[in-house]
Amino acid sequence: MTRPRYRHLIWDWNGTLLDDLDYTIGVMNALLARRRLPLLHRERYHAVFDFPVRTYYGRLGFDPLADPFEKVSTEFITDYDARRTEPPLHAAAASTLAAVRATGARQSILSAYRHETLLEIVAHFGLTGLFDHIAGLDNHHAHSKVALGRDLVARLAVAPADILLIGDTLHDLEVARELGVDCALVAAGHHPAERLRAGGAPVFSDLGAFASAYGFRPA
Numbered sequence: 001m002t003r004p005r006y007r008h009l010i011w012d013w014n015g016t017l018l019d020d021l022d023y024t025i026g027v028m029n030a031l032l033a034r035r036r037l038p039l040l041h042r043e044r045y046h047a048v049f050d051f052p053v054r055t056y057y058g059r060l061g062f063d064p065l066a067d068p069f070e071k072v073s074t075e076f077i078t079d080y081d082a083r084r085t086e087p088p089l090h091a092a093a094a095s096t097l098a099a100v101r102a103t104g105a106r107q108s109i110l111s112a113y114r115h116e117t118l119l120e121i122v123a124h125f126g127l128t129g130l131f132d133h134i135a136g137l138d139n140h141h142a143h144s145k146v147a148l149g150r151d152l153v154a155r156l157a158v159a160p161a162d163i164l165l166i167g168d169t170l171h172d173l174e175v176a177r178e179l180g181v182d183c184a185l186v187a188a189g190h191h192p193a194e195r196l197r198a199g200g201a202p203v204f205s206d207l208g209a210f211a212s213a214y215g216f217r218p219a
């Protein structure tokens with residue numbers, strides 16, 4: 001059995017384990033269509049999606065007077081959540097998580113998704129038992145993924161050098177750098193490989209390629 005290079009893996013959820021790119025585009029296109037704004041396709045979405053998401057919303061053409069950010073983002077989240085069990089896991093997600101677990105490494109989720117909804121969706125896929133901690137945003141405790149990540153790393157009691165964060169956007173890389181942990185990026189979610197490569201962290205085409213590179217092979 002491969003000795004784990006990292007003692008703990010911190011996973012992003014949306015776009016990294018959950019394959020919700022096309023679902024997300026579809027939900028946003030319904031909002032855009034209601035306002036007769038230009039629709040998104042993968043290429044345009046990959047070019048404009050950003051953090052903070054307020055910047056991304058600005059690029060979509062919403063009228064800031066008729067449609068302030070808070071109103072549009074609430075409408076998006078409500079519509080996203082209405083059919084939230086539709087998007088599947090990425091093909092190699094479950095096997096990769098199991099393979100990581102088999103090496104003895106521990107795993108957690110760090111997500112900007114609402115904490116209670118995150119717990120519910122992870123349970124929906126039967127994955128809850130694979131994670132030591134599942135941390136989603138909860139306005140009572142944290143206002144950003146960085147603050148939530150600091151809290152998580154403190155709870156892990158593992159040296160940052162022994163932690164790897166896996167995400168699908170440049171924001172995940174920013175968070176990893178703030179936390180002082182290594183980062184691997186998978187270009188199968190919300191940012192395209194060209195944008196991810198500019199960050200300087202290792203970029204993989206999908207979870208299977210990530211798992212092979214790090215020695216996490218399915219049993």
Ligand SMILES: [Mg+2]
Nearest residue numbers: 012014015168
């Ligand atoms: Mg993500």
